[in-house]
Amino acid sequence: MYEVCSMLTKKQKNLLIFINKKxxxxxxxxxxxxxxxxxxxxxxxxIHRLISALEERGFVxxxxxxxxxxxxxxxPENASANDIFNTFTPSVIKGGLDKNNNKSSxxxxxxxxxxxxxxxxxxxxxxxxxxxxDLQNNGEHYGLKVKGDSMIEAGINDGDTVIVKKASNVDSxxxxxxxxxxxxxxxxxxxxxxxxxxxxAANRNYGTKIYAANRIKIQGKLVSLYRNFH
Amino acid sequence: MYEVCSMLTKKQKNLLIFINKKxxxxxxxxxxxxxxxxxxxxxxxxIHRLISALEERGFVxxxxxxxxxxxxxxxPENASANDIFNTFTPSVIKGGLDKNNNKSSxxxxxxxxxxxxxxxxxxxxxxxxxxxxDLQNNGEHYGLKVKGDSMIEAGINDGDTVIVKKASNVDSxxxxxxxxxxxxxxxxxxxxxxxxxxxxAANRNYGTKIYAANRIKIQGKLVSLYRNFH
DNA sequence: ATTTATGTTCTATAAAAGTTCTCTTTAAAT
DNA sequence: ATTTAAAGAGAACTTTTATAGAACATAAAT
Numbered sequence: 001m002y003e004v005c006s007m008l009t010k011k012q013k014n015l016l017i018f019i020n021k022k023x024x025x026x027x028x029x030x031x032x033x034x035x036x037x038x039x040x041x042x043x044x045x046x047i048h049r050l051i052s053a054l055e056e057r058g059f060v061x062x063x064x065x066x067x068x069x070x071x072x073x074x075x076p077e078n079a080s081a082n083d084i085f086n087t088f089t090p091s092v093i094k095g096g097l098d099k100n101n102n103k104s105s106x107x108x109x110x111x112x113x114x115x116x117x118x119x120x121x122x123x124x125x126x127x128x129x130x131x132x133x134d135l136q137n138n139g140e141h142y143g144l145k146v147k148g149d150s151m152i153e154a155g156i157n158d159g160d161t162v163i164v165k166k167a168s169n170v171d172s173x174x175x176x177x178x179x180x181x182x183x184x185x186x187x188x189x190x191x192x193x194x195x196x197x198x199x200x201a202a203n204r205n206y207g208t209k210i211y212a213a214n215r216i217k218i219q220g221k222l223v224s225l226y227r228n229f230h
Numbered sequence: 231m232y233e234v235c236s237m238l239t240k241k242q243k244n245l246l247i248f249i250n251k252k253x254x255x256x257x258x259x260x261x262x263x264x265x266x267x268x269x270x271x272x273x274x275x276x277i278h279r280l281i282s283a284l285e286e287r288g289f290v291x292x293x294x295x296x297x298x299x300x301x302x303x304x305x306p307e308n309a310s311a312n313d314i315f316n317t318f319t320p321s322v323i324k325g326g327l328d329k330n331n332n333k334s335s336x337x338x339x340x341x342x343x344x345x346x347x348x349x350x351x352x353x354x355x356x357x358x359x360x361x362x363x364d365l366q367n368n369g370e371h372y373g374l375k376v377k378g379d380s381m382i383e384a385g386i387n388d389g390d391t392v393i394v395k396k397a398s399n400v401d402s403x404x405x406x407x408x409x410x411x412x413x414x415x416x417x418x419x420x421x422x423x424x425x426x427x428x429x430x431a432a433n434r435n436y437g438t439k440i441y442a443a444n445r446i447k448i449q450g451k452l453v454s455l456y457r458n459f460h
Numbered sequence: 461a462t463t464t465a466t467g468t469t470c471t472a473t474a475a476a477a478g479t480t481c482t483c484t485t486t487a488a489a490t
Numbered sequence: 491a492t493t494t495a496a497a498g499a500g501a502a503c504t505t506t507t508a509t510a511g512a513a514c515a516t517a518a519a520t
Contacts, residue, residue, distance in 0.1 A: 007299035008258050009477095009507070031466060043510045048468065053507085065516060067466050155387040155457070175459065227385070227455040229405065239496070261477060273499045278479065280497085295505050297477050 007057055015039060015050050016059055020072045029070035151175070151187060154202035160227045162187065164220035175222040181215050187222070238287065245269060245280050246289055250302045259300035381405070381417055384432035390457045392417065394450035405452040411445050420448065 008016070018038045022030040032044040041047065051070070054060045063069035146160045154175065156162065170176045172192040178199060179185050188199035191208075197216045200208045238246065248268050252260040262274040271277065281300070284290045293299035376390045384405065386392065400406045402422040408429065410416065418429035421438075427446045430438045 007293060007296065007301060009298045010258055011508075013257050032468095033466075041509070043512095044467080045469080045511080046507090046509055049507075049509095065467065067517070152385070155382070155385045155390075157385040160385075222459045224459060225455070225457040229452045229454060241497070262479095263477075271498065273501090274478075275480080275500080276496095276498055283496095295478060297506060 008054075008059070011039065012050055012053055012057075012059075015047070016054055016072065016075065019060065019070055020075060023070070023072060029068045031068055146187060150201040150203050150206045152203050154189070156187070156202070156225060157227065160225055162222055163224045163226065165223045166220045168218055170218055170221045177219040177222070179217040179219055180211065185219065190218070238284075238289070241269070242280055242283055242287075242289075245277070246284055246302065246305065249290065249300055250305060253300070253302060259298045261298055376417060380431040380433050380436045381419075382433050384419070386417070386432070386455060387457065390455055392452055393454045393456065395453045396450045398448055400448055400451045407449040407452070409447040409449055410441065417452070 015035060015038075018035060019029060022028075022034070030038070032047045035047045036042070036044050039047070051060065051062065055062060059072065059074055061071045061073055146156055146158060146162055149158050152158075156175075164177050167176075170190055172190060174190060175187065176190045177185060177187055178190065178197075180199075186199070188201060191198040191200060192213075193210070195213050196210050197213050198208050198210045199216075245265060248265065249260060252258075252264070260268070262277045265277045266272070266274050269277070281290065281292065285292060289302065289304055291301045291303055376386055376388060376392055379388050382388075386405075394407050397406075400420055402420060404420060405417065406420045407417050408420065408427075410429075416429070418431060421428040421430060422443075423440075425443050426440050427443050428438050428440045429446075
């Protein structure tokens with residue numbers, strides 16, 4: 001039987017989204033104290049009650065008597081892309097932190113990867129829809145803004161945001177963020193051939209380059225992509 | 231199969247549609263007070279009676295004595311093409327869900343929409359956190375799964391999820407979801423030319439088709455795109 | 461063993477929301 | 491016109507939510 005019921009009050013929904021975000025961004029569920037603060041409450045007992053309501057309705061699971069042992073089971077049916085992808089507005093990225101959230105969260109959204117790279121870190125991975133198993137081994141994720149059109153034939157355009165799961169290895173044929181000579185980071189399809197690694201662009205104007213395996217460090221695996229239209 | 235269908239009075243139907251819309255757009259069901267206001271009533275008791283009627287007829291479910299605990303189970307069948315688009319039919323939602331819902335995966339990945347369309351409804355967008363000002367003009371958003379490759383040269387691939395802001399009008403040149411003859415929904419670039427509307431694919435294997443303006447209903451504007459890699 | 465952080469339970473209060481009644485009004489059908 | 495079902499209004503009432511504070515319990519760390 002289908003039940004995506006969004007039988008939630010505002011408070012319940014807000015708390016649920018906060019919990020979800022917190023788990024996505026930091027990997028651990030928030031404490032009652034943190035939830036209390038995020039909702040501007042003055043006592044933890046309300047949080048306990050809200051969580052009980054969420055649990056009753058099947059939105060979260062918890063291990064009783066365990067600290068920070070919450071799991072978000074589902075989100076209200078209209079959870080926004082921003083909720084799912086985590087905050088992703090320019091204002092947030094551009095140090096808009098104080099105005100949106102002088103609280104703890106959102107920090108990990110910032111920061112950029114490596115130096116002199118053609119990509120900038122923007123946000124963190126948040127989605128869990130398609131990758132339930134990611135819940136367990138929720139590796140670290142980066143969000144990177146794509147500059148350039150070298151992957152355009154793979155449907156990755158200039159300006160897109162790709163979400164990359166940190167990994168030091170990927171299967172041959174997958175698209176990954178790689179660091180060449182500890183210097184240049186780039187997004188390419190990786191082909192392993194014996195002791196060499198080929199980096200394929202997805203644009204016939206760019207060639208495939210082949211490197212000795214030791215010159216390449218794989219930074220992460222392409223997991224998903226996000227694009228805004230204007 | 232063909233159960234009692236539109237055994238709804240006008241009021242009942244209006245309320246049902248309001249509830250559904252409210253849940254889709256805000257994620258939480260409206261309170262009696264809000265419903266009362268939306269129908270321009272001065273007492274809540276009528277709402278209670280209407281909801282009881284809706285529940286008897288199987289259109290909604292509720293948790294008695296719980297606040298904002300309504301769920302829309304199905305919608306009247308005689309809903310216009312527009313209504314069908316605005317609100318998902320329950321049977322359709324059901325299908326898409328169980329395969330995602332059995333595990334703790336979740337999230338509002340809802341099933342597919344309406345008949346014979348190349349797109350499936352997936353989830354909705356409406357933010358709360360990152361764009362407080364958007365809360366006001368928070369248009370309704372839909373998530374649709376793209377089927378087909380007609381927009382591939384715009385970087386929109388088969389299987390992508392696009393997020394569409396509901397709109398009955400878009401600027402010429404923008405990509406939009408349009409309904410042709412109240413029948414077929416499709417994602418195309420819209421060009422207005424006098425009394426006609428041209429729908430451009432972004433794939434040279436597909437041509438541009440030109441329609442009389444009255445055959446086209448614009449459903450929404452493409453806002454963002456999301457893709458998962460495997 | 462003692463501290464610290466955290467989760468749980470209890471009471472109490474108030475506000476919000478839902479329910480149930482009675483009565484009136486409206487609209488449709490015959 | 492008469493009848494009937496649906497809808498509106500209003501009020502009293504019950505239950506749920508939310509907030510608050512305190513006391514207690516549990517788990518981990520020192």
